[in-house]
Amino acid sequence: SPSDNGSGGGRSGALSPAPITEDVQKIEVNPPKGTRDFPPEDMRLRNWLFNNFREVSRLYGFEEVDFPVLESEALFIRKAGEEIRDQLYCFEDRGNRRVALRPELTPSLARLVIQKGKSLSLPLKWFTIGQCWRYERMTRGRRREHYQWNMDIIGVDDVTAEAELLSSIVTFFKRLGITAADVGFKVSSRKVLQEVLKCYSIPESLFGKVCIIIDKIEKIPVEDIKKELISVGVTKEAIEELLQVLSMKSLTKLEEILGDAGEAVADLRQLFSLAEKFGYSDWIQFDASIVRGLAYYTGIVFEGFDRKGKLRAVCGGGRYDRLFSTFGADDVPACGFGFGDAVIVELLKEKGLIPELGMQVENIVCALDLDLQGAAAMVATILREKGLSVDLVLESKPLKWVFKRAVRINAERLILVGKSEWQRGMVGVKILSTGEQYEVKLDELK
Numbered sequence: 001s002p003s004d005n006g007s008g009g010g011r012s013g014a015l016s017p018a019p020i021t022e023d024v025q026k027i028e029v030n031p032p033k034g035t036r037d038f039p040p041e042d043m044r045l046r047n048w049l050f051n052n053f054r055e056v057s058r059l060y061g062f063e064e065v066d067f068p069v070l071e072s073e074a075l076f077i078r079k080a081g082e083e084i085r086d087q088l089y090c091f092e093d094r095g096n097r098r099v100a101l102r103p104e105l106t107p108s109l110a111r112l113v114i115q116k117g118k119s120l121s122l123p124l125k126w127f128t129i130g131q132c133w134r135y136e137r138m139t140r141g142r143r144r145e146h147y148q149w150n151m152d153i154i155g156v157d158d159v160t161a162e163a164e165l166l167s168s169i170v171t172f173f174k175r176l177g178i179t180a181a182d183v184g185f186k187v188s189s190r191k192v193l194q195e196v197l198k199c200y201s202i203p204e205s206l207f208g209k210v211c212i213i214i215d216k217i218e219k220i221p222v223e224d225i226k227k228e229l230i231s232v233g234v235t236k237e238a239i240e241e242l243l244q245v246l247s248m249k250s251l252t253k254l255e256e257i258l259g260d261a262g263e264a265v266a267d268l269r270q271l272f273s274l275a276e277k278f279g280y281s282d283w284i285q286f287d288a289s290i291v292r293g294l295a296y297y298t299g300i301v302f303e304g305f306d307r308k309g310k311l312r313a314v315c316g317g318g319r320y321d322r323l324f325s326t327f328g329a330d331d332v333p334a335c336g337f338g339f340g341d342a343v344i345v346e347l348l349k350e351k352g353l354i355p356e357l358g359m360q361v362e363n364i365v366c367a368l369d370l371d372l373q374g375a376a377a378m379v380a381t382i383l384r385e386k387g388l389s390v391d392l393v394l395e396s397k398p399l400k401w402v403f404k405r406a407v408r409i410n411a412e413r414l415i416l417v418g419k420s421e422w423q424r425g426m427v428g429v430k431i432l433s434t435g436e437q438y439e440v441k442l443d444e445l446k
């Protein structure tokens with residue numbers, strides 16, 4: 001067995017803490033408030049989740065894109081009273097530029113589309129997975145960062161685009177074992193609001209603000225909703241009509257109020273018809289109260305919810321046909337969704353659907369003699385060049401330590417490089433699941 005370097009095989013190499021002197025300051029080892037580390041076990045779960053995001057994106061023919069976490073603050077400055085604006089993680093950089101950690105991904109996507117301009121052939125089907133930030137007073141103890149999967153279709157003004165996006169999310173849920181009994185989508189259209197406001201001659205300019213106020217309908221008392229609507233100039237009559245329409249859960253009843261001439265009912269009817277064809281009718285329901293909290297949505301909006309009502313929205317999205325002109329470019333029809341990495345994990349835990357994702361390595365290679373470390377490196381290299389993973393024991397360790405590590409890293413095989421075997425061009429192999437052991441010629445190792 002390898003000579004013992006007196007480390008006792010325990011947490012060998014553990015250093016006693018450096019003496020605190022004037023130039024050594026004990027650092028905070030936890031990440032900043034509201035942020036997370038991803039140690040190996042958590043990173044395996046995150047990679048598993050993101051790999052599912054990517055696989056669904058591939059299945060739907062979407063191309064991956066990415067943008068900087070840091071953007072010009074101007075990208076996110078909208079005057080509709082959104083929460084996302086109030087919580088912007090913004091600052092002035094050393095060049096005196098106003099910048100922000102992105103709170104969402106859609107404005108960056110729009111910026112890139114505008115930047116690329118005519119060089120792009122529509123429609124675009126782009127996806128990204130990116131970290132998004134908000135600066136929230138920690139009194140509420142909520143997170144300040146999360147990762148979002150975004151899928152966007154740019155250049156299609158038909159509801160088929162929204163239907164395709166909803167299909168992709170259903171496909172994602174199904175892959176994870178989540179069913180229509182667990183999760184549903186509340187679907188509506190902001191054109192419902194638009195048509196009501198138009199009936200009461202409420203100016204279009206109020207549309208964004210009204211949507212942001214209405215989005216709070218489940219979160220604050222209805223009297224406060226009314227006060228805020230009044231404060232932005234909506235008449236009492238319009239408010240009563242609005243609240244009545246927003247309580248609708250039936251398209252037929254909505255049609256009785258709005259008539260069948262408007263786009264809102266037509267879009268929704270088409271979406272529900274397409275849902276039949278895609279096979280996800282069980283997953284969606286009309287709910288006029290859904291407006292979502294981003295000012296730039298203009299049409300169909302939707303959000304994924306857990307049917308037990310225990311969690312916040314799992315995902316959300318919609319059509320945003322006017323975003324590009326707010327950036328000074330020509331408008332392009334667009335729709336997309338954001339899917340956060342936190343609520344879905346809570347949901348999977350609730351449903352017992354978190355997969356076992358142990359560390360896995362195919363080989364652990366160990367020199368049985370101090371002067372065989374080079375030979376062990378050669379063996380590791382041969383295996384790695386064959387595409388086999390190797391944990392190479394880098395120091396002289398007792399065999400007991402090596403076996404413990406092999407179990408901890410879930411190695412399939414232990415490759416022992418011993419003096420007598422090496423002289424015969426052989427190495428020892430132990431299959432850790434069965435205990436079977438044998439010698440094999442180096443050039444036959446596979």
Ligand SMILES: Nc1ccc(Br)nc1
Nearest residue numbers: 103132133134143145
């Ligand atoms: N927009 C946003 C960003 C970060 C978190 Br956590 N939640 C929402």
